[in-house]
Amino acid sequence: MLADVLTSAASWLGEERALLTYVVPEELEPELRAGQLVAVPYGERLVEGIVWTTSQDEWVQLEPGEELRPIHTILDIEPSLQGHQMALAQWIANYYVTPLAYVAQMMLPPGLMQRSRAVLRLADHDEQALNAALQDGSLQLRALIGLLMTEGTIDVERLKSLLGPKRAKEVLKEVRQSDLFSQDSQLDAPRAKARVKRIVRLVSCGDALQEWRTRTEERAQRNSLPVPVPVIPDHVMQPKSSGRKGRKAVVNPWAIPEAVSATATLTLGRSDKESLWAQHQLAAVDLLLHNTDPDAHWSVNALCKASGMTKAQFNQLLDEHILAIEEAELRRNPLQGRNTPTSQPLPLTPDQQHALNCIVGNEYDLRPILLHGVTGSGKTEVYLQALATLIAQGKQGIILVPEIALTTQAVLRVAARFPDRVAIIHSELSTGERYDEWRRIRSGEVDVVIGSRSALFAPLPNLGIIILDEEHEPAYKQAERRPTYHARNAALMLGNILDIPVVMGSATPAVESFYLAEQEHYRLVELPGRINASLPPVEVVDLRNELHAGNTSIISRRLQEELTRVLENRQQAILFLNRRGAASCVLCRDCGYTVMCEHCDIPLTYHSTERILLCHYCGLQSKVLQFCPQCKSSGIRYFGLGTEKIQETIQRLFPQARLLRWDRDTARNRRAHEQLLDRFANREADILIGTQMIAKGLDLPGVTLVGVVSADIALGLPDYSTTERAFTLLTQVAGRAGRGAEAGQVIIQTFNPQHFCIETASHHDYHEFYRVEIESRYRYQYPPFRRFVKFTYSHENRHRCQNEAILLYDRLQQWIERLGLTDTDIVGPAPALMERLRGKYHWQMIVRGPDLHQLLRVIEAPQWEIDIDPVSTL
Ligand SMILES: Nc1ncnc2c1ncn2[C@@H]1O[C@H](COP(=O)(O)OP(=O)(O)OP(=O)(O)O)[C@@H](O)[C@H]1O
Numbered sequence: 122m123l124a125d126v127l128t129s130a131a132s133w134l135g136e137e138r139a140l141l142t143y144v145v146p147e148e149l150e151p152e153l154r155a156g157q158l159v160a161v162p163y164g165e166r167l168v169e170g171i172v173w174t175t176s177q178d179e180w181v182q183l184e185p186g187e188e189l190r191p192i193h194t195i196l197d198i199e200p201s202l203q204g205h206q207m208a209l210a211q212w213i214a215n216y217y218v219t220p221l222a223y224v225a226q227m228m229l230p231p232g233l234m235q236r237s238r239a240v241l242r243l244a245d246h247d248e249q250a251l252n253a254a255l256q257d258g259s260l261q262l263r264a265l266i267g268l269l270m271t272e273g274t275i276d277v278e279r280l281k282s283l284l285g286p287k288r289a290k291e292v293l294k295e296v297r298q299s300d301l302f303s304q305d306s307q308l309d310a311p312r313a314k315a316r317v318k319r320i321v322r323l324v325s326c327g328d329a330l331q332e333w334r335t336r337t338e339e340r341a342q343r344n345s346l347p348v349p350v351p352v353i354p355d356h357v358m359q360p361k362s363s364g365r366k367g368r369k370a371v372v373n374p375w376a377i378p379e380a381v382s383a384t385a386t387l388t389l390g391r392s393d394k395e396s397l398w399a400q401h402q403l404a405a406v407d408l409l410l411h412n413t414d415p416d417a418h419w420s421v422n423a424l425c426k427a428s429g430m431t432k433a434q435f436n437q438l439l440d441e442h443i444l445a446i447e448e449a450e451l452r453r454n455p456l457q458g459r460n461t462p463t464s465q466p467l468p469l470t471p472d473q474q475h476a477l478n479c480i481v482g483n484e485y486d487l488r489p490i491l492l493h494g495v496t497g498s499g500k501t502e503v504y505l506q507a508l509a510t511l512i513a514q515g516k517q518g519i520i521l522v523p524e525i526a527l528t529t530q531a532v533l534r535v536a537a538r539f540p541d542r543v544a545i546i547h548s549e550l551s552t553g554e555r556y557d558e559w560r561r562i563r564s565g566e567v568d569v570v571i572g573s574r575s576a577l578f579a580p581l582p583n584l585g586i587i588i589l590d591e592e593h594e595p596a597y598k599q600a601e602r603r604p605t606y607h608a609r610n611a612a613l614m615l616g617n618i619l620d621i622p623v624v625m626g627s628a629t630p631a632v633e634s635f636y637l638a639e640q641e642h643y644r645l646v647e648l649p650g651r652i653n654a655s656l657p658p659v660e661v662v663d664l665r666n667e668l669h670a671g672n673t674s675i676i677s678r679r680l681q682e683e684l685t686r687v688l689e690n691r692q693q694a695i696l697f698l699n700r701r702g703a704a705s706c707v708l709c710r711d712c713g714y715t716v717m718c719e720h721c722d723i724p725l726t727y728h729s730t731e732r733i734l735l736c737h738y739c740g741l742q743s744k745v746l747q748f749c750p751q752c753k754s755s756g757i758r759y760f761g762l763g764t765e766k767i768q769e770t771i772q773r774l775f776p777q778a779r780l781l782r783w784d785r786d787t788a789r790n791r792r793a794h795e796q797l798l799d800r801f802a803n804r805e806a807d808i809l810i811g812t813q814m815i816a817k818g819l820d821l822p823g824v825t826l827v828g829v830v831s832a833d834i835a836l837g838l839p840d841y842s843t844t845e846r847a848f849t850l851l852t853q854v855a856g857r858a859g860r861g862a863e864a865g866q867v868i869i870q871t872f873n874p875q876h877f878c879i880e881t882a883s884h885h886d887y888h889e890f891y892r893v894e895i896e897s898r899y900r901y902q903y904p905p906f907r908r909f910v911k912f913t914y915s916h917e918n919r920h921r922c923q924n925e926a927i928l929l930y931d932r933l934q935q936w937i938e939r940l941g942l943t944d945t946d947i948v949g950p951a952p953a954l955m956e957r958l959r960g961k962y963h964w965q966m967i968v969r970g971p972d973l974h975q976l977l978r979v980i981e982a983p984q985w986e987i988d989i990d991p992v993s994t995l
């Protein structure tokens with residue numbers, strides 16, 4: 122039997138060598154399967170690889186002098202990649218022109234692929250041969266033997282660093298000629314491991330425990346100490362539970378008071394000491410008895426520290442079989458600390474029922490489903506019931522969300538419907554946590570995996586459905602590293618491989634998706650109305666009229682009125698602005714000087730709370746300026762809008778209002794997002810002020826007003842997708858209002874009231890927006906009519922960028938001609954919109970054409986970032 126094995130080591134040599142053929146030793150044959158992790162010899166080393174295919178075919182073509190080597194070991198009997206994952210990996214590798222090993226590695230939890238070390242040891246030998254070598258061998262050889270006699274083995278790498286490369290080479294040559302040594306490979310332990318911990322358990326119980334307790338209490342009473350025997354209250358001292366950090370230290374009620382201990386312990390008599398020991402042991406047993414959290418465990422050290430016991434006293438308890446040490450595998454649970462009551466399925470509306478039928482019922486016609494439902498139309502409930510149907514058939518599902526930190530509500534709704542059967546994959550998991558979740562998913566302990574784009578690669582054994590919530594989100598595109606895959610495309614491919622439904626849901630589908638639905642590649646299912654509510658009316662306020670009327674505040678008179686109403690009625694409002702900080706730029710009124718970041722082509726932003734200037738791209742901080750560095754005048758002013766500025770303004774207008782600000786400055790991690798959301802949902806604040814982050818899927822019935830402070834910031838970027846993004850943002854933000862019993866109101870402030878994007882958003886009219894937008898995409902031959910590939914080159918030296926760009930441009934042009942590609946052209950090369958970012962210049966060009974894969978296969982541009990189907994051309 123032969124096996125083709127994918128190793129990352131080989132793939133560096135070029136894609137055609139990514140799969141290497143090995144012989145399967147007879148003893149491994151019964152167990153070897155595709156998808157397994159194996160160790161194979163590669164050059165002098167052992168490396169890890171994945172069995173890609175196996176065959177009984179004994180005939181392979183070999184280079185002269187080449188011979189097939191055997192697979193060394195199977196590292197994990199359970200396949201690490203399943204057949205459908207391997208098929209998907211192959212598609213991604215092809216479409217996104219990325220080495221297969223990169224793609225496969227992306228599907229495995231980080232740290233599973235490992236490297237090996239070559240290790241030398243003394244072979245079985247007779248004394249005589251060894252003595253002979255010790256007499257006749259070179260100095261180094263003798264030293265090596267000496268070392269091996271004392272240390273047993275030595276790493277070849279270490280030998281090289283001890284002797285230097287030249288002498289190491291000589292001695293290794295001698296080693297190979299002699300049969301005194303053997304060399305083999307050891308794989309380093311993988312970095313990802315299940316977390317096993319030694320924990321203490323109370324093993325004695327009933328009469329035996331009672332008998333021990335009486336005996337020990339008696340000993341504890343026998344003392345002349347001025348310290349009363351303390352009693353443990355019920356709630357004290359829980360051990361640290363897994364996955365949670367930073368618990369408060371609790372006072373140890375058993376600790377001897379400072380004042381007593383210093384002098385007392387020196388002067389304690391024997392019976393006093395024994396009494397203390399007994400007290401400590403009693404304390405330890407009580408602590409174990411009082412532990413009510415099943416996920417929390419006492420380690421030996423923590424228990425000794427908490428109870429005051431020494432190791433000797435602890436060991437005594439082990440000897441008496443009161444306690445025992447066990448190895449426990451700890452699972453880190455990301456949902457820990459959230460109590461989510463189980464939720465029951467709701468009776469569906471006719472529209473929802475129809476949608477459900479199209480996904481898992483008799484109306485499913487094998488096509489992917491585009492679920493276009495207005496904001497608040499109950500898409501999430503449809504997802505949950507579709508999942509439940511498939512789970513009842515023994516299958517599992519994946520729900521993708523754009524960004525887990527911003528979609529806590531959706532995550533909790535899923536977790537509440539399928540208690541204990543949900544795995545959450547997010548970027549804040551540690552390597553170990555990822556590995557734990559991955560194994561739990563692989564072993565079938567989970568029905569639903571929810572997470573951002575990489576959750577698509579979860580190894581569910583019987584995947585039955587894939588759902589993409591907010592399918593229009595650009596966050597589904599991986600742009601920053603290879604493969605530059607779009608999770609939507611990958612999900613569609615996976616659905617195709619497995620023949621399972623793929624549901625793409627959105628209130629504002631991507632123009633491209635809606636186009637494909639129109640072309641009947643997708644099945645379009647619509648939820649046109651809200652559940653028990655109507656879409657909120659949207660009022661557009663022309664800011665130019667405000668200025669004419671003498672209102673220079675950033676809050677229009679209408680918005681002020683509405684805010685007053687909300688506050689009077691004790692309802693809630695959300696104010697939305699696509700920019701953080703207090704001012705968007707710092708400008709000198711006298712000479713026009715703008716304060717820019719030293720590393721990026723970006724004006725610095727003023728943050729009033731910390732009183733600093735901050736670059737939002739590289740994080741550079743600088744002090745607030747009093748005088749203009751250019752003309753030395755004191756005319757420095759802060760212009761523009763930001764969330765902080767709005768907060769100040771609102772606080773001035775409504776001193777009684779309780780405000781909450783939600784942006785990347787106030788919420789830096791997942792936990793902080795959750796807390797802000799919880800506080801607003803619990804009505805601890807009246808007005809939430811935030812950036813576009815708050816547009817995503819919030820379902821807060823108390824919110825009756827949404828104000829868009831300025832809709833214009835979203836428009837006006839030179840990118841083909843700008844209008845789509847602006848429309849999406851406005852519609853999604855507007856969709857946060859009036860989701861509860863009380864009617865909602867939306868106010869959009871703008872200097873461009875006639876822009877069709879604002880027009881259509883103000884009528885919640887997706888179809889009209891789409892009609893206008895798709896026409897202009899056709900006119901300019903933008904996606905979906907032609908495909909784009911973006912090439913970006915980055916370097917500290919601007920000339921280098923320019924030169925490389927011109928060279929690549931010429932090569933691309935030549936290939937386009939040689940391959941006879943029609944309708945294919947190149948835009949650029951040109952500096953990127955923000956040419957300098959984080960100290961590097963960026964040049965780019967965009968190749969446009971109906972099919973660029975022929976070109977991508979022949980063009981070699983290793984130093985370039987190549988983004989296939991970029992979601993933005995900026
Ligand atoms: N069949 C139903 N009966 C009663 N209430 C429902 C039903 N379906 C959904 N809801 C409720 O309606 C509200 C809106 O639903 P949901 O959040 O699922 O909408 P959505 O379409 O996902 O919205 P968005 O796209 O704005 O995030 C929720 O509070 C939900 O509990």
Ligand SMILES: [Zn+2]
Nearest residue numbers: 718721736739
């Ligand atoms: Zn910067």
